[in-house]
Amino acid sequence: MKAWLLVFALVWGGATAQTALELQVLQRTNQARVERGLGPLQWDPLAYNAALGHAQDMFRRNFFAHQNPDGLGAAERMRAAGVLEVTTGENLASFEGFPSVEIPQRSVSGWMNSPGHRANLLKPDFTHLGVALVRQGRRVMVVQKFIGRPFDPQVRLTPARAERTVLVLSGTASGTVGIFVGNNLYARVNPPISTRLELPPRSEVSFAVFDGRTWWATRNGERGLQLESTLEQTQVPGKQVVFNLPAGAFTLAVGSQPRFWQNISGPVRLELTLPGTLEVLWLGVRRENTVNYSFRIPLTP
Numbered sequence: 001m002k003a004w005l006l007v008f009a010l011v012w013g014g015a016t017a018q019t020a021l022e023l024q025v026l027q028r029t030n031q032a033r034v035e036r037g038l039g040p041l042q043w044d045p046l047a048y049n050a051a052l053g054h055a056q057d058m059f060r061r062n063f064f065a066h067q068n069p070d071g072l073g074a075a076e077r078m079r080a081a082g083v084l085e086v087t088t089g090e091n092l093a094s095f096e097g098f099p100s101v102e103i104p105q106r107s108v109s110g111w112m113n114s115p116g117h118r119a120n121l122l123k124p125d126f127t128h129l130g131v132a133l134v135r136q137g138r139r140v141m142v143v144q145k146f147i148g149r150p151f152d153p154q155v156r157l158t159p160a161r162a163e164r165t166v167l168v169l170s171g172t173a174s175g176t177v178g179i180f181v182g183n184n185l186y187a188r189v190n191p192p193i194s195t196r197l198e199l200p201p202r203s204e205v206s207f208a209v210f211d212g213r214t215w216w217a218t219r220n221g222e223r224g225l226q227l228e229s230t231l232e233q234t235q236v237p238g239k240q241v242v243f244n245l246p247a248g249a250f251t252l253a254v255g256s257q258p259r260f261w262q263n264i265s266g267p268v269r270l271e272l273t274l275p276g277t278l279e280v281l282w283l284g285v286r287r288e289n290t291v292n293y294s295f296r297i298p299l300t301p
Contacts, residue, residue: 018048018132024104025131025142029121032112038124047130047145050081054090055134055141064094064141078145084155084295087148089120095140103133107142120146150285150294153243159301162238162275165199165231174224176210184260185215193227198277200254200261237301238275243283245270251291253282258293276300 030040054077058064067073072080074090093107111117120126125148132143167179173191180186181203188210189195199205208215209223218225245266252261256279263286264270274281276299283295 018052021100021104021133022048022131025107025133025144026129028104028108029129029131029144032108032121036122038122039127041126041129041146044128044130044145044147046081046083047078047128047147048132049130050077050083051130051132051143051145052134053077053081055132055143058094058141059134059136059139064092066090066092074145078147079296079298083147084153084297085147085149086293086296087125089123089126089144089146091117091120091144091146093142095142097138098140100133100135100140103140103142107133111144120144123148125150148294151246153245153283153295155295155297156242157297158240160238160240160273161235162273163201164234164236164238164275164277165201165203166233167197167199167205168195168230168232169197169227170194171227172224173209173226175212177225177227178208178210178215180206180208181260182262186259186261198275200252200278201272201274203261236275236277238273238277239299239301241270241272241274241281241297241299243270243297244268245283249286251282251284251286251293253284253291253293254278254280255282256280258282258284274299 026041026043034040057068061069063069075088078088091111093110095103095106098106111121123146126146127149128147130145134141171193173193176188176190177193178185178188179197181200187197207218207225209218209225216223220227245264245268247267250264250266252264253259254261278299281297281299282293284291284293
C-alpha cells in the first residue's frame, strides 16, 4: 500500500459537501483547527469544483502534481473555477490499496505530519475549503482547496461598453518621472520618455521627478521636465462591476499587477463600468500604510 502527499500555498455561499467522505475530511480539518484556537473552515462550492477538476485530471492524464501538464498551477485552477480571492492554497494526497473509509483520517493525519501541508491546514487567513476525494480502482486522489475570504463583496459582473483612456507621453526629464493618480504613484517611466499608459476612469494625473532620494511634484517645464501629453479615449468592451464593501478602509487598483487607483471607505456599494483592457480590478484591505489585495476581479470579456 502506498501514500503520497503534495502541498501548495499562494499568498493571492455555503453548500453541503458532495460525499460523506469529503465531509469527513472537512470535519477532521476543522477539528485540528479548533483544537489550536483557529476558526473552522466553511465549505465552498467553487473551491470544490476546482478540487474535483484537478483530481479527475490527475487520473485522466496520469500525473500527481500541483502543476498540470499544460503548465497551469493551483492558482490558475482556482481562477478558472471563478474564485476571486487572492489568498489560496492546495493540499494533495494519493493513496493506493487502502479502503475508502480510512482515507479521510489518513489524509488529514499525513498533512498534519508534513510541515508544508500543516501550514496550509492551520493558516489563520484561510476561511473556506473545498475537498474532492476520487477513487479509481485501488487508487484514491484527495485534493484540498483553501480560500482566504476576509469579507464577501458579493461581486456581480455583466458585459458592458466602457470608455478606455490612454495617456500618451513623450519628452525628456532630469530623472525618473512618476505618474500620480489621486496623489498616489501609479507608474514610473525613465527618460527619454515615449510611452502609452492606460488610466482608470476619470483619473486626475500629476507628475513628479525622482532625484534619487525623494519625489518632487513638478509641472511641465520645471526641474528639467519637458513633456508632450495627450489623452486618447475610445469605447471598448468591458464589464459593469457591482460589489459591496463592509465598514473599513479599502484600496482599488487595476492592471495585471495592481496599480493604485483610489482609496475607498466602507460600508459602501459601488457600481463601476471598466474597460476590459485594464484586465483586472483589485480590492485591497488598507491598514495604516500597507494594502493587502484580497480579491482579483477579471475585466476581460
